[in-house]
Amino acid sequence: MVSNLLYSPSERTPKYSTSLRIAQGITAALAFSILLAGTNATTPMLPLYHQVLSFTPLMMSLTFVCYVSVLIGVLLICSHPTFVRWSSPMLCLSLLVAAISDVFLSTATGSGILLGRAIAGIAGGIGTGSAAALVVAALGSLGRSLSATGNLIGAVAGTAFAQACIALWGAAAMRWTFLFHGVVCLFLLIALSIILVLRHQDNSKLLCEVSKGKAVVWSSIRNHPIALTVGCLSWITISAAIVSLPSFYAALEMGWISAYGIIILLAFSAAGQLCSPWLGQIAPWxxxxATITAGIIFLLLGADLRLSSLATIGFAVIGMGIGVSYRLGLITFTKGSSPAQQGALSSFYAAITYGAAAACALALGIAGNEVGLHMTVIILFGILAALTLLLSGKAPCLGNTRE
Structure with a gap:
């Protein structure tokens, strides 16, 4: 049976087979993180696009919309379980498409950047479910946790790397950051292709076990609506923070937190995901x-009192809460699924949470034009604090997500 192949390998299995299985899990997870690192590398570039390329606010918004709109469409298409049987070639293709995207982004022109962002949406869309399926096919239930950590780890790595490139190269970073990322994608593509060719027979057995078609998605929605809602609120919060808080704190003349607050948020989000297994042992409840709620309170208090120390605590606390809750939402939403179902459910979960975040970001921009950024941020984060507080008693807990 599939479960025996995944979780109880025979003692007579050659050591090289076990090594290949582990290598596939790690490499597929790394591929997903690299894809997300590339798409998040544009975040520190936005001030340069504004200053050097004279991007208007509309153009800067379009860099987000071009990526997310294409990403959501591809994710919804790939959420059908039948696509998962093609996970191996699709994940390899996603790395190649990401490298092509990097070429357009490296032109540092308005049309090139928008086209590159749209192509990056294709890469992320076809790579999300494929990576999740291949990680679970290789590592079983351990892979379910590992595949849930790649998004924010990639986000913080990409953002931090791009910020370092800007510090080193200045405006030239608009070109060299993406060329370097493209080269990394191609090297990883070669390594991944070799591993997947050697693992082709095992992967075929596992990924062709597609059952119930679209029913698996709707079943998870019915069984885990709170998990999906938590994922949406988590990603809305992190997206709203990235889009609005640097400008919000800059207007308050809190320059340090405006420059580094998002990096702190992303770093602690990644830490929250990585430390979740340990946290589950000491705080299974x-x-x-609720941590997101507390972080929002610190953020707003820091702004009101003009205290960067409070705001810094807020970014760290809210980041930790997002990392834990988003990961828990995905693990709960996909719990008990086969590798094929894992790919379909991961794509759907990402599409819905990213879509909710994109809609909220658009609403934030419209409201900001009408009533001003300061009031919009206070109202939005106040609503998010209230919603997360209401959900805190019903949300999936670390102690009840073990398989």
Missing amino acids: SSGV
């Missing part, structure tokens, strides 16, 4: 949702 925790869901991360």
Whole structure:
């Protein structure tokens, strides 16, 4: 049976087979993180696009919309379980498409950047479910946790690397950051292709076990609506923070927190995901949702009192809460699924959470034009604090997500 192949390998299995299985899990997870690192590398570039390329606010918004709109469409298409049987070639293709995207982004022109962002949406869309399926096919239930950590780890790595490139190269970073990322994608593509060719027979057995078609997605929605809602609120919060808080704190003349607050948020989000297994042992009742509420309170208090120390605590606390809660939402939403179903459910989960975040970001921009950024941020984060507080008692907890 599939479960025996995944979780109880025969003692007579050659050591090289076990090594290949582990290598596939790690490499596929790394591929997903690299894809997300590339798409997040544009975040520190936005001030340069504004200053050097004279991007208007509309153009800067379009860099987000071009990526997310294409990403959501591809994710929804790939959420059908039948696509998962093609996970191996699709993940390899996603790395190649990401490298092509990097070429357009490196032109540092308005049309090139928008086209590159749209192509990056294709890469992320076809790579999300494929990577999740291949990680679970290789590592079983351990892979379910590993595949849930790649998004924010990639986000913080990409953002931090791009910021370092800007510090080193200045405006030239608009070109060299993406060329370097493209080269990394191609090297990883070669390594991944070799591993997947050697693992082709095992992967075929596991990934062709597609059952119930679209029913698996709707079943998870019915069984885990709170998990999906938590994922949406987590990603809305992190997206709203990235889009609005640097400008919000800059207007308050809190320059340090405006420059580094998002990096702190992303770093602690990644830490929250990585430390979740350990946190589950010491605080199994925790869901991360109430932590988001506390972080928002610190953020707003820091702004009101003009205290960067409070705001810094807020970014760290809210980041930790997002990392834990988003990961828990995905693990709960996909719990008990086969490798093929894992790919379909991961794509759907990402599409819905990213879509909710994109809609909120658009609404934030419209409201900001009408009533001003300061008031919009206070109202939005106040609403998010209230919603997360209401969900804190019903959200999935670290102690009840073990398989």
